[in-house]
């Protein structure tokens with residue numbers, strides 16, 4: 356403490372200082388649900404060769420040695436891994452803050468108790484609607500009642516309850532009722548999350564993207580709830596990037612603080628990066644994390660801003676938003692070094708405007724969702740082989 | 743709903759109040775940052791030494807007055823200015839950290 360008393364500001368800025376602070380471990384792509392916004396690869400069913408328990412433990416150890424503080428276990432459905440409790444226990448012993456990202460199916464009270472014992476810190480449970488019929492339709496399985504039960508169990512065991520509700524066109528008009536439901540199960544955190552339009556979500560974008568009016572109305576209700584609930588329930592809600600003027604600083608920048616490992620050991624700066632076909636991502640099967648983070652060409656590719664083109668290069672905003680998302684730029688413009696088309700300055704911004712106009716059009720003809728199923732995955736392979 | 747509110751929203755801090763680190767937060771020393779950190783769902787806060795010193799005393803047992811007294815024992819408070827700065831600083835920190843959800847009242 357400085358001799359002359361106390362400083363005003365008690366937080367120190369935590370940039371990564373070159374450390375991967377966040378580890379996101381996609382333990383498996385297996386999942387009993389079939390969400391049409393799933394961000395798993397379109398060929399998720401071909402990743403059969405998952406890392407072993409020992410591999411994951413080694414990754415966790417190497418991550419901690421490099422200063423990682425948070426770990427998220429995700430998927431697919433991480434509860435499909437038989438060793439989830441064991442992996443959690445190792446992570447916790449190593450000093451991570453451990454987060455489990457789950458759809459709730461398979462997360463029985465026994466399992467929850469075991470995870471608690473293992474030192475799990477928090478659970479992020481996804482739930483899609485307050486209405487069982489709607490939830491079950493959206494996830495393609497009878498999952499609603501299980502999810503609600505799991506929410507209660509999570510609270511009973513003294514975990515913080517974070518509910519993760521994806522905002523989509525079909526359910527967003529239930530915002531008021533969804534907020535009531537979250538209050539009823541005594542959620543501590545509610546993330547009203549925007550769908551990121553990659554992979555399955557991109558296939559279904561026209562059906563999922565809410566209209567501008569829908570977003571505005573939902574935002575009003577959320578602000579009302581924030582006011583009313585205060586700290587009782589912390590609500591995170593950001594306007595979907597499609598509806599925003601500036602893009603989001605994707606993962607705080609490429610290879611800045613975030614490291615994702617896919618079920619097969621592929622290491623990436625974010626969960627979507629495999630979309631960029633030209634990049635050869637390293638695997639934890641062949642390299643240690645330190646090499647991957649510090650030395651691999653893939654991780655340094657879009658670090659900093661040397662790679663930027665105009666209009667980002669000369670833009671005042673580039674440190675705040677790092678030019679948006681490389682994957683989105685690649686996916687929508689074919690070149691990952693382009694400005695994220697969400698930005699109003701992007702020469703490709705019309706792509707986003709067209710998508711929003713399509714969502715706002717009255718009397719549009721809805722199409723059924725392409726659900727994230729093995730059958731859809733193989734249909735997609737067939738149709739692309741036939742092209 | 744007739745239920746009593748779970749969380750107290752009163753910003754006014756009483757000298758007798760006892761604060762503890764909110765159970766959702768993990769407060770510990772982190773060697774790689776050479777600092778104390780607070781870890782919580784999806785977040786990390788790195789604390790400066792001052793904040794860490796106070797938070798260490800937020801054990802749910804000590805009152806605000808006791809926290810201030812202890813800090814006055816640690817630092818040279820022969821100058822009355824320093825003493826009152828410490829007092830004001832503790833109140834300010836407890837207010838801020840409580841508003842951010844890091845602590846809760848016992």
Ligand code: SF4
Nearest residue numbers: 386388390393431458
């Ligand atoms: S988005 Fe749905 S289908 Fe995809 S992994 Fe998550 S719960 Fe499973």
Ligand code: SF4
Nearest residue numbers: 667670672673678698
């Ligand atoms: S031009 Fe690039 S840096 Fe500037 S606001 Fe748009 S995306 Fe961000």
